Amino acid sequence: MRASSWTISDDVNRRSCLGESRLGAPSNPSNDLHKRPHTVTDPVLVPGLAGIPAAKSSISFIDGTAGILAYRGHRIEVLAEHSNYEETCFLILEGRLPTAAELETFRGDLAARRGIEPAVVQTLSSLPKTGHPMNGLQVGLATLAMTQPKVDVKDPASVREAVLRLIAATPTLIATLERLRRGDDYLPPTEGSNTAEAFLYMLNGEAPSAIAERTLDCCFVLHAEHTMNASTFAARVVGSTESGPYTVASSAVGALYGPLHGGANERVLQALESIGGCEQVAEWYAAKRESGGKVMGFGHRVYKTKDPRAHTLQRLAGELFDAHGSTPIYDTALELEKAVVADLGGRGIHPNVDFFSGIVYQKLGIPTDAFTPIFALARMVGWLAHYEEQHQDNRLFRPAQIYSGVHDATWVPIDERG
Ligand code: ACO
Numbered sequence: 447m448r449a450s451s452w453t454i455s456d457d458v459n460r461r462s463c464l465g466e467s468r469l470g471a472p473s474n475p476s477n478d479l480h481k482r483p484h485t486v487t488d489p490v491l492v493p494g495l496a497g498i499p500a501a502k503s504s505i506s507f508i509d510g511t512a513g514i515l516a517y518r519g520h521r522i523e524v525l526a527e528h529s530n531y532e533e534t535c536f537l538i539l540e541g542r543l544p545t546a547a548e549l550e551t552f553r554g555d556l557a558a559r560r561g562i563e564p565a566v567v568q569t570l571s572s573l574p575k576t577g578h579p580m581n582g583l584q585v586g587l588a589t590l591a592m593t594q595p596k597v598d599v600k601d602p603a604s605v606r607e608a609v610l611r612l613i614a615a616t617p618t619l620i621a622t623l624e625r626l627r628r629g630d631d632y633l634p635p636t637e638g639s640n641t642a643e644a645f646l647y648m649l650n651g652e653a654p655s656a657i658a659e660r661t662l663d664c665c666f667v668l669h670a671e672h673t674m675n676a677s678t679f680a681a682r683v684v685g686s687t688e689s690g691p692y693t694v695a696s697s698a699v700g701a702l703y704g705p706l707h708g709g710a711n712e713r714v715l716q717a718l719e720s721i722g723g724c725e726q727v728a729e730w731y732a733a734k735r736e737s738g739g740k741v742m743g744f745g746h747r748v749y750k751t752k753d754p755r756a757h758t759l760q761r762l763a764g765e766l767f768d769a770h771g772s773t774p775i776y777d778t779a780l781e782l783e784k785a786v787v788a789d790l791g792g793r794g795i796h797p798n799v800d801f802f803s804g805i806v807y808q809k810l811g812i813p814t815d816a817f818t819p820i821f822a823l824a825r826m827v828g829w830l831a832h833y834e835e836q837h838q839d840n841r842l843f844r845p846a847q848i849y850s851g852v853h854d855a856t857w858v859p860i861d862e863r864g
Pocket of ligand 1: 494675705706707708710739740741742744745746747748790795798799800
């Protein structure tokens with residue numbers, strides 16, 4: 447018995463090491479890279495795929511040296527000044543600005559899809575109250591998918607219905623997660639409101655002030671889309687398997703959660719609070735550099751100057767503080783920016799979008815661990831526009847690797863291993 451199973455294992459091991467398939471047929475000799483001598487044409491590993499194009503896209507554009515970001519050709523500063531989240535969503539999805547009538551219809555389409563089913567509320571209310579809302583959001587998106595008609599990924603109309611549902615219902619999922627964990631009930635959205643207004647109403651149980659609504663709306667515009675970042679790439683990769691939009695959204699949320707990506711906004715605020723005031727910035731920063739740690743909210747793979755979104759967020763923060771009084775955190779942030787840029791600006795390290803967003807959200811009364819979910823709420827449209835674009839000419843993502851392991855390893859039976 448033992449001898450026989452050992453022979454089979456050994457044979458399987460030998461064949462796979464020699465490049466034969468487990469079914470016995472010889473594999474394609476050209477795939478047996480480990481047997482060929484290395485040549486100058488061997489693939490070169492680019493860590494983090496930095497600078498490697500993964501798709502052709504007409505959705506957004508960045509010039510990281512000049513500090514330019516545009517959605518469908520429209521500069522972010524112009525959109526932040528003149529547009530609103532619904533109009534920006536239409537622009538990103540359709541590739542053009544809507545007419546007044548189209549915008550009205552689009553707003554109505556979102557408002558009609560904002561409520562969530564009792565089964566979703568029930569699932570969210572069963573979650574531990576101590577967990578992070580980004581995990582809760584992934585649960586919410588998966589549960590939402592299970593309450594919806596099956597999406598036919600080959601049918602653009604079926605996909606678009608799911609896309610609208612996701613953009614509309616994600617704010618409700620996030621507000622509901624927050625309400626439930628503080629012991630409040632699900633508050634259904636009011637009819638006819640825009641996304642920022644609906645979100646703040648569901649979160650706080652009262653109509654927001656005009657400045658709060660406008661500020662949050664502008665934050666949504668700034669975060670709506672940003673070329674081939676980690677979460678968008680994750681959305682494209684999962685979408686390329688012909689998985690549906692709900693699964694794509696949940697995967698992108700997972701990628702955004704990391705502290706090197708969207709999760710930085712939460713950590714920026716924690717750092718600013720821990721510094722303890724302007725006077726402590728120099729000492730805190732010196733200790734941070736000494737420990738080799740990164741300063742959250744600074745640096746970017748593409749921008750080598752101040753992120754254009756950070757400029758607008760800083761202005762929004764200033765307006766909020768003028769209207770509602772300043773907080774020491776804002777002054778600490780300005781002092782920290784000076785220290786980091788004096789030290790690392792020459793290496794292209796400047797504030798990114800996450801540096802000022804948390805300060806704005808805190809002033810709006812939003813809890814710190816809801817910052818990254820709000821980023822996800824706003825970015826949902828960008829992820830899904832990339833998903834739709836991927837499907838215009840889809841090919842499964844399946845990159846290569848450079849194998850760095852051993853070959854022809856010897857199989858040792860388990861009871862003979864040391
Ligand atoms: N603080 C201190 N040093 C930094 C920082 C920072 N925030 N960012 C980069 N560096 C340094 C690195 O230590 C490294 O130094 P070294 O060459 O001496 O080792 C060098 O700059 C290159 O850093 P990488 O991390 O390799 O550069 P990359 O292009 O991959 O970085 C990233 C981009 C991940 C955003 C990085 O700047 C970072 O970790 N920033 C802090 C986290 C953050 O704010 N993330 C949000 C980004 S915006 C967004 O995703 C929405």
